[in-house]
């Protein structure tokens with residue numbers, strides 16, 4: 372039976388879900404408070420330089436999921452792109468992720484892989500227990516010099532707290548390579564949309580069964596009359612943040628325009644604590660097939676997210692997890708709504724994971740309908 376569905380949010384989660392459900396024959400109304408589709412993946416031309424800008428921070432598409440890769444390629448041309456990141460520390464430039472080149476540069480050496488591995492292992496701090504936090508994890512992998520030069524200041528700036536307050540698990544994900552491979556990602560597929568992400572997401576939403584309302588803030592009464600709501604807004608906002616706000620980091624972007632090249636690469640991190648910003652993105656490097664005489668860069672600073680700020684990175688420390696548990700319990704008591712995406716589930720999700728989860732969520736909804744089963748509040752546990 373044809374259903375009338377409401378999708379809150381026209382980001383990647385909302386667009387993929389809307390598309391899948393519209394293709395299955397349902398009517399989907401999509402609304403977003405912003406004036407554009409694409410959520411945080413939104414791209415637009417900078418009016419002064421003509422450069423395609425990743426408005427809410429740099430976005431590189433990378434995945435091992437062949438179905439997700441095929442899916443995004445259905446809606447626009449993805450061109451080959453390999454992401455490489457540099458970092459400035461102590462007035463010198465190194466390549467990231469930490470690899471044989473950065474190690475040799477830092478120690479002014481020319482060690483082959485096995486020698487470098489043994490050298491770093493000798494620097495590592497031996498703890499009589501499993502590392503309890505980020506700092507201990509880093510020291511037990513890298514030792515003091517590399518940790519202090521590359522991770523300590525950057526991490527404190529990014530998260531607004533001491534690295535000793537952060538879980539060890541954050542660092543376990545950062546690769547340490549004993550080769551000269553400086554490709555930032557390990558994934559099989561990597562690329563950049565030729566015309567940016569926004570036209571791709573607009574193409575997903577371009578379907579006769581989808582109607583789109585931009586500049587429209589969702590409020591609970593708007594859900595009336597719909598058979599089901601998929602909500603990709605912040606989980607705590609569904610409840611009016613009545614138990615408190617889940618903690619996020621927000622970002623400030625200072626725009627700077629430059630003649631020619633500003634920094635010679637897409638992303639330059641700044642590892643030193645004394646430099647207040649974390650990185651500078653030079654957007655024209657995301658479209659190496661384009662040529663621009665001028666360049667636009669965004670200098671990025673991280674700070675605590677307050678009322679009215681854009682929530683970027685969920686903090687998920689103990690205080691937030693306790694609050695999250697409370698909101699999850701209450702979400703399970705709701706009917707007719709499923710919380711999706713990075714904000715609806717209070718998790719950091721890469722774009723490929725976002726698409727995968729939206730595809731699976733749409734499949735779960737169709738299966739629930741077919742078997743007359745209730746759709747759960749979460750398709751993926753937050």
Ligand SMILES: Cc1cc2nc3c(=O)[nH]c(=O)nc-3n(C[C@H](O)[C@H](O)[C@H](O)COP(=O)(O)OP(=O)(O)OC[C@H]3O[C@@H](n4cnc5c(N)ncnc54)[C@H](O)[C@@H]3O)c2cc1C
Pocket residue numbers: 379380381382383384385402403404405409410411412427428429430431432433587588589590603604605608683684711712713714720721722723725
């Ligand atoms: C700085 C940064 C860099 C990133 N870089 C990468 C990268 O390089 N590669 C990668 O794979 N991923 C990256 N990501 C992750 C990527 O941004 C997410 O995977 C993606 O945005 C998730 O899509 P979403 O639809 O779940 O959320 P969003 O993009 O946040 O979309 C949610 C939408 O809901 C709307 N909304 C919220 N509340 C309401 C309401 N009450 N009423 C109406 N509308 C509402 C919002 O306006 C927004 O448009 C990055 C994320 C950040 C923060």
